[in-house]
Amino acid sequence: xxxxxxFGADVDTDQIVPGRYAxxxxxxxxxxxxxxxxxxxxxxxxxxxxxxxxxxENFGCGSSREYAVEALKRRKVGAIIALSFAxxxxxxxxxxxxxxxxxxxxxxxxxxxxxxxxxxxxxxxxCGEQVYLLPELPVFAQEILxxxxxxxxxxxxxxxxxEE
Amino acid sequence: MGQxxxxxxxxxxxxxxxxxxxxxxxxxDVVMSxxxxxPGIIKILRQxxxxxxxxxxxxxxxxxxxxxxxxxxxTADSQNLARRFAQEQNIRLFDVGRGICxxxxxxxxxxxxxxxxxxSDSHSTGYGSVGAFGTGMGSTDVALVWAxxxxxxxxxxxxxxxxxxxFPSGVDAKDLALKLCREITIDGAxxxxxxxxxxxxxxxxxxxxxxxxAVEMGAKAGIVPPTGLPGDQFPAPDWLTLDTDARYTQxxxxxxxxxxxxxxxxxxxxxVVDLSGVAGTRVDVVFLGTCTNGRYEDMKTAAGxxxxxxxxxxxxxxxxxxxxxxxxxxxxxxxxxxxxxxxxTLTTPGCGMCMGRHQGTLGxxxxxxxxxxxxxKGRMGSPNAQIYLASPAVAAATALTGAITDPRAC
Ligand code: SF4
Numbered sequence: 001x002x003x004x005x006x007f008g009a010d011v012d013t014d015q016i017v018p019g020r021y022a023x024x025x026x027x028x029x030x031x032x033x034x035x036x037x038x039x040x041x042x043x044x045x046x047x048x049x050x051x052x053x054x055x056x057e058n059f060g061c062g063s064s065r066e067y068a069v070e071a072l073k074r075r076k077v078g079a080i081i082a083l084s085f086a087x088x089x090x091x092x093x094x095x096x097x098x099x100x101x102x103x104x105x106x107x108x109x110x111x112x113x114x115x116x117x118x119x120x121x122x123x124x125x126x127c128g129e130q131v132y133l134l135p136e137l138p139v140f141a142q143e144i145l146x147x148x149x150x151x152x153x154x155x156x157x158x159x160x161x162x163e164e
Numbered sequence: 165m166g167q168x169x170x171x172x173x174x175x176x177x178x179x180x181x182x183x184x185x186x187x188x189x190x191x192x193d194v195v196m197s198x199x200x201x202x203p204g205i206i207k208i209l210r211q212x213x214x215x216x217x218x219x220x221x222x223x224x225x226x227x228x229x230x231x232x233x234x235x236x237x238x239t240a241d242s243q244n245l246a247r248r249f250a251q252e253q254n255i256r257l258f259d260v261g262r263g264i265c266x267x268x269x270x271x272x273x274x275x276x277x278x279x280x281x282x283x284s285d286s287h288s289t290g291y292g293s294v295g296a297f298g299t300g301m302g303s304t305d306v307a308l309v310w311a312x313x314x315x316x317x318x319x320x321x322x323x324x325x326x327x328x329x330x331f332p333s334g335v336d337a338k339d340l341a342l343k344l345c346r347e348i349t350i351d352g353a354x355x356x357x358x359x360x361x362x363x364x365x366x367x368x369x370x371x372x373x374x375x376x377x378a379v380e381m382g383a384k385a386g387i388v389p390p391t392g393l394p395g396d397q398f399p400a401p402d403w404l405t406l407d408t409d410a411r412y413t414q415x416x417x418x419x420x421x422x423x424x425x426x427x428x429x430x431x432x433x434x435x436v437v438d439l440s441g442v443a444g445t446r447v448d449v450v451f452l453g454t455c456t457n458g459r460y461e462d463m464k465t466a467a468g469x470x471x472x473x474x475x476x477x478x479x480x481x482x483x484x485x486x487x488x489x490x491x492x493x494x495x496x497x498x499x500x501x502x503x504x505x506x507x508x509t510l511t512t513p514g515c516g517m518c519m520g521r522h523q524g525t526l527g528x529x530x531x532x533x534x535x536x537x538x539x540x541k542g543r544m545g546s547p548n549a550q551i552y553l554a555s556p557a558v559a560a561a562t563a564l565t566g567a568i569t570d571p572r573a574c
Contacts, residue, residue: 010350010432014540018547019519024200024231027238038547058351061382062540064286066302067204087355087384088286092302140187150304151212160308160316162187 002078004127005043006112007055012062013089015039017071019063031067032074049076052118052125054110056082060089069093078118081106081125081134094141097149106132166407168322169387170357173297176403177280184321184411194274195223195309197284198265200230200519203242205284206249208307218253219313225274226250226257227265232514234260235522263487263513266290266376266455270368271489277390277400282309287455287537289383290376293368294398295390297357300379320357320384323348324412327362329421334572336465337370338457338535338555340418341377342426346436347416354382356413361406364392369461376456377537380433425570428553431541439558442568447552449532450475450563451544452508453484454518457535457556460485460493466560467499469574470506476566481508482524484516506563520545533562 019025021034036043053059053072059082060068069092072080080093080100093100099120110116110127117126123134137145140161147153154160167175167183175181177190197205209215218224226246234240243260250257258268266287269275277295281288284306291298301315309315325344331337344358358378363371371388378386390400425439452458452466463483475481483503485491491513494500504510509524511517517524518536526532526545532552534544539551554562557571564574 012432012538012540014538014543018542020521020525020542020545022200023204024239024242025236025521027242038542058354058382061350062286062538064284064288064300064302065201066304069302084351084354086351086382088300088302091305095302095304150308151208154308154312155213160189160312160314162316163189163314 001115001117002048002050002052004052004054004110004112004114004116005047006110007053007059009056010058010061011055013060013065013068014062016060016068017065022065022067030074031071035071035075047075050078050118052078052116053080054082054107055080056107057084059085061086064088066092069096069098073098079120083107094144095150097145099145101134103135165411166409168357168410168412169359169389169404170297170320170322170385172403173278173280174317174319176278182319184319186319187316188319189314189316190280191313192282192309192315193223193279194225194269194281195306196225196227196265196269196281196288197306198230199228199232199243199246201284201303202226202246205303205307205310206246208304209310213307213311215311218310221253221255224255224310225269226255227262227268228258228260229264229514230519231521232260232512260514261488261512263489264455264458264515267459267486267490270294270372271487273397276398278404282306282315286379287376289378289386290372290455292375292378292385292387293371294393295387295400295404297385297387299384320355321413323353323356323358324415325358325360326415326417327360328417328419331420331423334557335423335425336555336557337366337373339423339426340420341374342428342436342553343418343423345377345380345428345434346426348381350380350432350434351382353378356383357385357387358383360388363388366392368393369459372459373456380537425555425558427558427568428539430539430550430552433538433553439568439570442552443570445552445568446531447479447533447562447567448530449524449526450479450481450559451517451524451532451534451536452481452556452559453486453516454536455486456537458484458486458490460490462535462556463494463503464499465556467502469557469560469571470564471502473506473564475507475563479563479566481563482511482517483508484511484523485513487513517544519543533559533568535559
């Protein structure tokens with residue numbers, strides 16, 4: 001079982017990892033420990049591998065900093081489910097292999113602190129007796145995630161998704 | 165069927181006609197990265213892609229602006245690593261003090277009409293000020309462009325902004341940029357390109373202010389048609405023209421003649437009100453700088469209000485020119501002297517305190533009025549600081565009184 005961490009709308013990358021906590025500024029620190037360090041210190045302390053982030057619109061807006069995604073990856077976030085994602089964040093998350101879904105139904109149903117079971121291969125989240133179906137991702141996103149991220153994808157296929 | 169500017173630029177690079185919604189793989193003309201992320205990108209290239217050399221070193225540009233000059237042993241070491249890498253591979257590098265990446269690439273005419281410019285920085289939309297398709301990407305995407313010379317993109321839908329009239333006095337491009345954030349909201353142009361029409365009269369600096377803030381509405385690119393720019397400096401390809409039958413997903417018309425000075429309130433860029441709604445708010449720090457408003461014209465506007473006066477007693481006014489060239493221009497005609505005599509603190513050209521890392525980091529409880537583009541909680545330092553965003557004229561008027569002030573009243 002994993003915990004749901006629910007956030008509101010427009011969570012910007014300064015909330016996920018403030019620029020002052022970038023690897024550039026703290027080369028010897030684990031950026032994973034900086035995940036939500038100021039916006040949600042309990043997350044930085046207590047998040048467990050496989051936990052699910054649920055958010056309203058425009059999750060990850062702001063800077064292009066991939067270390068915001070890197071921090072969530074190091075915390076082994078199981079999936080991010082939101083009403084919508086900011087463009088660069090969406091791309092960065094896929095590139096690093098974090099599954100992310102847009103689902104108004106699940107975002108509405110899941111509350112902060114809920115315990116859930118996440119089953120990505122079967123596209124399911126279970127909360128108590130309720131089972132929710134995760135929406136199907138676009139083909140290119142599925143391919144990148146299946147490979148484990150864009151670097152393994154390009155290394156395996158020698159091309160970008162959708163390229164001849 | 166006509167095409168939008170993004171569709172035209174991406175079609176040219178893809179070698180076939182593409183329209184919004186399609187995926188393309190293209191070779192960017194320019195790949196910019198700055199000191200904050202270049203060391204990490206080198207690491208991805210070496211450790212994850214297991215490559216030593218970049219594919220087209222002549223297309224890469226490094227700019228050291230985010231912590232410039234270095235403030236810690238770690239940032240100094242990282243910069244040295246990137247310097248060595250650039251030297252070994254013959255990559256152009258603009259070192260500390262030269263200025264902010266987005267300003268330098270425009271000044272050096274590296275970004276130009278019809279080009280695709282990829283930057284390791286979200287404000288790479290700013291290259292749209294010279295008619296380029298500029299967009300920000302994360303470190304892994306940039307490392308892949310270094311390695312392969314290519315990247316993939318979804319051709320964006322386009323949000324058209326039609327601008328009518330001219331600015332009344334005391335109101336400028338920053339007020340328009342904030343007004344657009346207010347109307348379109350922080351994600352209203354997510355995944356889209358914004359095209360700004362009706363601005364043939366607008367000088368380059370105003371276009372840079374607008375295009376840099378396209379990303380604050382979620383946009384992938386923000387393009388001002390290059391008409392009206394000096395053609396000898398920014399030669400536009402003949403295919404880069406507006407089609408009357410291009411397909412725009414959304415459209416917004418703004419009448420400049422009725423625009424008031426705008427202020428964005430903590431802690432979201434689209435939390436914008438007319439200045440009158442926050443006039444009188446006490447301020448500790450005024451910051452004049454960034455890729456959005458750190459140019460000569462911005463300093464000149466501020467100097468116009470500060471000439472012969474002193475800033476309020478309890479205010480710090482920090483001026484960080486966007487580049488060494490802008491600093492020289494301000495020094496040459498006395499603009500800089502006016503700012504210094506009024507009590508301004510001058511810092512090295514670059515990003516300065518925009519990201520809260522050096523040269524004016526905010527502390528608990530500080531209230532800052534900034535000419536930057538972002539006021540997210542904790543962006544400039546303490547999460548318990550407040551950041552308001554406004555134009556250079558509002559910044560200068562506010563520095564004079566120590567509270568948010570309408571420049572038209574000065
Ligand atoms: S000035 Fe600020 S917004 Fe512009 S590139 Fe530098 S850190 Fe980013």
